[in-house]
Amino acid sequence: MDESAAPGETADHEPRHSGPARFARPVLIAAAVVAVVCIALLVIIFLLDTFNATVYSVGGNDIQDNTQEAKDIRGLYDGARAGSIVFLVIALLTAAGSGWFLYRGRKQGGGDSDGGEDVDFDDLGR
Numbered sequence: 460m461d462e463s464a465a466p467g468e469t470a471d472h473e474p475r476h477s478g479p480a481r482f483a484r485p486v487l488i489a490a491a492v493v494a495v496v497c498i499a500l501l502v503i504i505f506l507l508d509t510f511n512a513t514v515y516s517v518g519g520n521d522i523q524d525n526t527q528e529a530k531d532i533r534g535l536y537d538g539a540r541a542g543s544i545v546f547l548v549i550a551l552l553t554a555a556g557s558g559w560f561l562y563r564g565r566k567q568g569g570g571d572s573d574g575g576e577d578v579d580f581d582d583l584g585r
Contacts, residue, residue, distance in 0.1 A: 480564035483557040490554035497547035504536045504543070511535065 511532050512522040522529055 480560045483560035483564065487554055487557040487561065490550045490557065493550040494547055494554065497543045497550060500543045501540065501547070504540050508533075508536060 515522055515529070515532055520526075520529065522532060
């Protein structure tokens with residue numbers, strides 16, 4: 460039987476990471492997606508706040524007035540803004556933690572993922 464026919468199915472194949480480092484890459488990807496969504500939400504909230512303030516000021520009113528209507532408009536997206544900032548901070552801390560686990564796992568792994576074998580194009584074509 461030709462050993463090159465089934466690459467990656469050797470008996471000494473072990474996972475590169477063990478323990479919590481095994482989940483670090485998917486967690487890093489998920490945290491990055493959550494961070495991007497939170498940043499997009501913050502940008503949308505900023506644009507909506509700007510639009511609401513502009514529409515309110517068309518009638519000659521000032522958004523910084525001490526009226527109840529101006530306060531309501533200023534506080535319209537406070538919950539979404541605070542939640543988005545909280546999730547953004549959590550996502551960034553999670554991404555930093557998983558990046559640290561990946562970095563630490565790379566330092567402890569000490570080897571190449573291909574076992575140090577020099578593989579050229581002809582070997583890949585078989």
